[in-house]
Amino acid sequence: MWFPRLASDRSLRAQPVDGPVALTLTQSNAERIVCLNSLAERLGLAVGMTGADARAYCPDLRTRPADPAGDARFLAALRRWATRYCPWVGIEGGDGLVLDITGAAHLFGGEAGMLTDMRRRLARAGLTVRLGLGDSRGAAWALAHHGEGVATPGDPLATLAPLPVAGLRLETKEVVTLERLGLRSIGDLAATPRAPLARRFGAGLLLRLDQALGRAGEQISPEAEPPHYAVRLTLPEPIGLTADVMAGTQRLLAQLCDRLDHQQAGARVLCLTLRRVDQDSRQVELRLARPLRDPARILPLFERGVAGVEAGFGIDQLRLEARVVEPLPARQSVAFGPQRGDRLEDLISRLGTRIGLENIQRFLPADSHIPERGFLIAPAAYSDPEGPWIALRPRPLRLFAPEPINAHGPQPPRQFRWRGMALTTARATGPERIAPEWWLEDDNWRNGLRDYWRVETRQGCRLWLFHTPQNPGWYVQGEFA
Structure with a gap:
């Protein structure tokens, strides 16, 4: 099964729209088309065009961002759906499936009946599919991508001969070289002596040819089902x-x-x-x-x-x-x-x-010299304790919003009132100058620099005060234990 318009079909299934539609991705600093719907292809657009060229060629074109991860999940869902036909289903590239229907075709009235059922169900789901069936995996891939049909049982070359050499799953460089040599079809390649081909292209080319013709085996590895807990x-x-x-x-x-x-x-x-x-x-x-x-x-x-x-x-x-x-x-x-x-x-x-787990929180250290930003609060269930807490200067046990006090001058006041208490300074240690982090928006730090002091009072309070030189004033922001 090959889905040539897997991404666009999935997008249109979610959001149907009339008219040409293209899915784009940014590649090499350019917006390029990665998938088109059938109408956009009939208008002459092609995969690989830049979005600007495509819109100039087709003004009515509607573009959407591609979602490769979503396409992969959708293909995985299609793989699970395809197990209704046989147990051995694998993913082929990013837009195809490969099935080993040996011993299962009779359940649907034969191979023709199975293919008809596949087309009917996928068409009803809004998906474009091309089917190829053969004795080998290579033959089925070539028919799905370049012919769509059923290979002759026992003689796949009779059906594959007119198909291009690109149907052998070769690299683009090898395909171009073969075409320049005049080997444009699989029949031309099969009729050419093998020794010169092996010397020129290596054993990989002949292996792909033998796999398509059923001379070399190729297994189908079904995707493992995810564990069910x-x-x-x-x-x-x-x-x-x-x-x-x-x-x-x-x-x-x-x-x-x-x-x-x-x-x-x-x-x-x-x-x-x-x-x-x-x-x-x-x-x-x-x-x-x-x-x-x-x-x-x-x-x-x-x-x-x-x-x-x-x-x-x-x-x-x-x-x-x-x-x-x-x-x-x-x-x-x-x-x-x-x-x-x-x-x-x-x-x-x-x-x-x-x-609730979200209501149980813990403090985590943060890389900031701003006192209010020196920690983070995170749910304990979804974070790991980090540490140790490193502080180059001692910090108060209790930190609160700055509270102004009546004081003047750059030196700590000898006497001041705070929260209704008259306090007398016994010892002051500082200053510690902290500059604001200009890249962060914080109204509390718009006054500029702060000079912090540790003040011990005769009444027993050990406070953290700061002075703002630009707009002179004194504030209390913390209390030591």
Whole structure:
């Protein structure tokens, strides 16, 4: 199966439009066309043209940005759909599929009936497809791309002879050289002595020819199905006690964690679905602070959610699914109990089931000399502790918005009032000049430079004061322990 307009067909399926349509990508600092719909091709546009030339040639042309990643996902979905015809389906390049239909064609009334069914279903889905069928993979590829048809069984050369040499899946440079030598078709190439071809082009050319003619084998490697992280337990009799449901969940967790361990992965979000006798279902979702695959650590986290489920007339089926999975490589185990980090992560998970993981936050150091920007606040479940905290100068334990005080001059005041208290300076250390970060927008720092002082008062307060030379004034911004 070759989908010559896979990208444009997928785009038009999502957003239908009448008229010529082209998908573009930026290549070598130029916007170039990578795919066209049928109407744009009939108007003379071609893949590789720049967007400006195409619009000048066709003013009604509508362009859209191409999405190679989305096209790859769509092709993978088509591969899964094609397994309805045979179990051996592989991806051919970025716009094709290859199927080994040996022993499966009779299920659709023969090869002709299978091809007709493929065309009918893909046309109904709005996809352009060209099909080629042969005894070998090379013959099928050549027919799909340059002829569309069925190769003669046992004698593929009779069908492939008039096709161009590009049907042998050769490099563009080799195709151009063969055409200059007068070898324009597969039949011309097959009639040429092999020794001169091998000396001029190497063994790769003859291998492609033999693969197309069925003289050399070529396997089809089907894509491996992604791992499925879900297990189910159907009960002969309904249950309703929390202890019974937890026992069933324990059995499911053991199976699921074995799969995760085999794939070196850990579950981040788990969903336990409890089906009741009346066909209604209840779900218990568990979001973990870190990816886990240890049943002993995960099971207690389900207890609160399971206890709150209304069992009704009983639960007859349990299904456990890992909805979000992340890589979790093996690590060195410890001899005595869980590690300290493990206990913290379990605590975050327990609290997160009550108030939400996003509401449990931690402070992280930030690379900035501005006091207000010296730290970040991030959800603890989605960040790692960083450190150590490095401060070239001591910083106050409590930091708040600058509070003005009545003082004058560049030196710390001997006496001042702050928050209704009359304070007397006993010792002052400084100044530490901090300049604003001009590349950041911050209204609090528009006054320019700040000279910070550590002030110890006779009343016991240890404050962090600063003076602004450009607009003279004194402010209190922090308090030391």
